[in-house]
Amino acid sequence: MTSLAGPDTAGSPSTTRAVRTDPMLPREFVVTRTRQDTRDTYTLELKAADGAPLRFAAGQFTMLQAFGVGEAPISISGDPACPDLLEHTIRNVGSVTSALATAPPGTVLGVRGPFGTGWEVQDGKGGDVVFVAGGIGLAPLRPAILELVAQRAEYGRVVLLYGARTPEDILFGDDLHDWARKHGIVVEVTVDNGQHAWRGRVGLVTQLVSRAGFDPSNTLAMVCGPEVMMRFAATALADRGVRPERLRLSMERNMKCGVGLCGHCQLRELFLCVDGPVLSYDRLAPLMARTEL
Amino acid sequence: MQTIEQYLPQHPFFGGLDASTIELLAGCAVNVHFHPQDYLFHESGPADTFYVVRRGRVSLEVSSPAGPRVVDVAQEDDVVGWSWLVPPYRWMFDAKATSEVSAVAFDATCLRAKSEADPAVGYALLQRVAQVMLHRLQSARIRLMDVYGGNDD
Structure with a gap:
C-alpha cells in the first residue's frame, strides 16, 4: 500500500x-x-x-x-x-x-x-465489498462508504457488518438507514448487550461474517475497530476465502508526530502513522498476534 | 416449503451426514411454527427439544428485575439449544420468538435414544453440537472483554 x-x-x-x-x-x-x-x-x-x-x-x-x-x-x-x-x-x-x-x-x-494511508476503496470496483466495523471503528470507515456510494454502480454486492456495545452506542443511525435503503448496501448490526426493546442481533460482529452474502474470491474487505475484534474479524474473513492482500485493517496505535520520526506508533518495522494506519492483512497477520508489539 | 427430509441435508449443521443418518434424525423431527412473543422454551424447564430455525428470529433471554435481557439471537439456519444433550436436560434461558418463526423441532428423547443405539450417530451429533458450542463460547469470551467499551479503542 x-x-x-x-x-x-x-x-x-x-x-x-x-x-x-x-x-x-x-x-x-x-x-x-x-x-x-x-x-x-x-x-x-x-x-x-x-x-x-x-x-x-x-x-x-x-x-x-x-x-x-x-x-x-x-x-x-x-x-x-x-x-x-x-x-x-x-x-x-x-x-x-x-x-x-x-x-x-x-x-x-x-x-x-x-x-497516513487510506482504504483505497476504488480497488474494490467490479467486485464485492465488505466493511466490518466495531464500536467507533465505523467512523474511519464512513469516508470509504461515502466514496463508494457516490459511485455505487461500479461495485457489486456491498455489505456492512457493524458491532456495537449496546443499541445506544450505535453510531450514524441515519447513515446506516440511508446506505441500506437508498444505496442497496446490506447493513447488519449486532450488539454485545441487548436490552429488551432491541429486536436486532445480539452477539459478536465476527459471527455475521460467516453468513454474509458476498463472493470471497472477488471481495475487498475493510475492517476497523478495537484490535482484538479486528484480529478475529480478519481471521473469519480469511476463513471465508478473502485473500489477505484484499483484506485491509486500520491500525491505530499511539501516533504522535504523524510523519514517521518519533517512533511512538512503531509496530516492529512499521511506522503506523506513515506505513498505516490502513494496511493489508498479509503484512499485519504476523504482527497482530504477537504480544507487546 | 421443503419437507424435513429435503431441508436437513442442505443445512450446514447436518452437512456431511449420509442419507440414512439424515433419515434417522428426521424421524425425530416435526415442523413447528411460533408467533411473535411465543416462547419456544422457558428457563429451568425440561430440555426436551432441539430446534433448527428455518425462518424468523428467536431471542435467548434471561429474566432480571429490570426486565428480560437478551443474551443471544438465533435466526435463519441457526440451531437453538444444547441443554437437551447434557444432563440434567434443563434449559438455562428463555427462548422467545421475536417474529413469525418456522423451525424444525427434534424430540430430544428420540435423538438421545438413537444416539445411544448407534454411537456413530451420537458422535456425529455431538461433533456438530460441540462446534456450535465452541463458536458461542468463543463469542461469549470476546464479548466479556467488552472490547468496544474498553481502552483498546
Whole structure:
C-alpha cells in the first residue's frame, strides 16, 4: 500500500508555505457544529480559518489539537468529496479527547495532516465489498462508504457488518438507514448487550461474517475497530476465502508526530502513522498476534 | 416449503451426514411454527427439544428485575439449544420468538435414544453440537472483554 496525500498544500501564500515546510505546525480550524452521537461520542464539523480546503483520502487521520490541553490522532469521518468541511468523530475517553469532543462552536482547534494511508476503496470496483466495523471503528470507515456510494454502480454486492456495545452506542443511525435503503448496501448490526426493546442481533460482529452474502474470491474487505475484534474479524474473513492482500485493517496505535520520526506508533518495522494506519492483512497477520508489539 | 427430509441435508449443521443418518434424525423431527412473543422454551424447564430455525428470529433471554435481557439471537439456519444433550436436560434461558418463526423441532428423547443405539450417530451429533458450542463460547469470551467499551479503542 502506498502512502497517500500529505498535508494539504492549498491556501493563502503565508499559510501554504508553513504547511508545506513544516508538518509539525498546526493549521487553525474553527468548530462550526458539535453533535452528540452517543453517550460518549461526538462529531465535530470544522472549517479552516484560512478557508483553504483540506483534501484527504478515506482512512487518513489528522493530529487534532486542543490548544493548551494536548493533541490526539483522530480519523477523519467526513466525505472526501467535501474537502471544505472537516469532520471528526471523537470518543471522549480522556482529557484531550474530552476537550476536543465537547468543544463548542466557535472553538479554534489545531489540525496537522492529513496523515497516513487510506482504504483505497476504488480497488474494490467490479467486485464485492465488505466493511466490518466495531464500536467507533465505523467512523474511519464512513469516508470509504461515502466514496463508494457516490459511485455505487461500479461495485457489486456491498455489505456492512457493524458491532456495537449496546443499541445506544450505535453510531450514524441515519447513515446506516440511508446506505441500506437508498444505496442497496446490506447493513447488519449486532450488539454485545441487548436490552429488551432491541429486536436486532445480539452477539459478536465476527459471527455475521460467516453468513454474509458476498463472493470471497472477488471481495475487498475493510475492517476497523478495537484490535482484538479486528484480529478475529480478519481471521473469519480469511476463513471465508478473502485473500489477505484484499483484506485491509486500520491500525491505530499511539501516533504522535504523524510523519514517521518519533517512533511512538512503531509496530516492529512499521511506522503506523506513515506505513498505516490502513494496511493489508498479509503484512499485519504476523504482527497482530504477537504480544507487546 | 421443503419437507424435513429435503431441508436437513442442505443445512450446514447436518452437512456431511449420509442419507440414512439424515433419515434417522428426521424421524425425530416435526415442523413447528411460533408467533411473535411465543416462547419456544422457558428457563429451568425440561430440555426436551432441539430446534433448527428455518425462518424468523428467536431471542435467548434471561429474566432480571429490570426486565428480560437478551443474551443471544438465533435466526435463519441457526440451531437453538444444547441443554437437551447434557444432563440434567434443563434449559438455562428463555427462548422467545421475536417474529413469525418456522423451525424444525427434534424430540430430544428420540435423538438421545438413537444416539445411544448407534454411537456413530451420537458422535456425529455431538461433533456438530460441540462446534456450535465452541463458536458461542468463543463469542461469549470476546464479548466479556467488552472490547468496544474498553481502552483498546
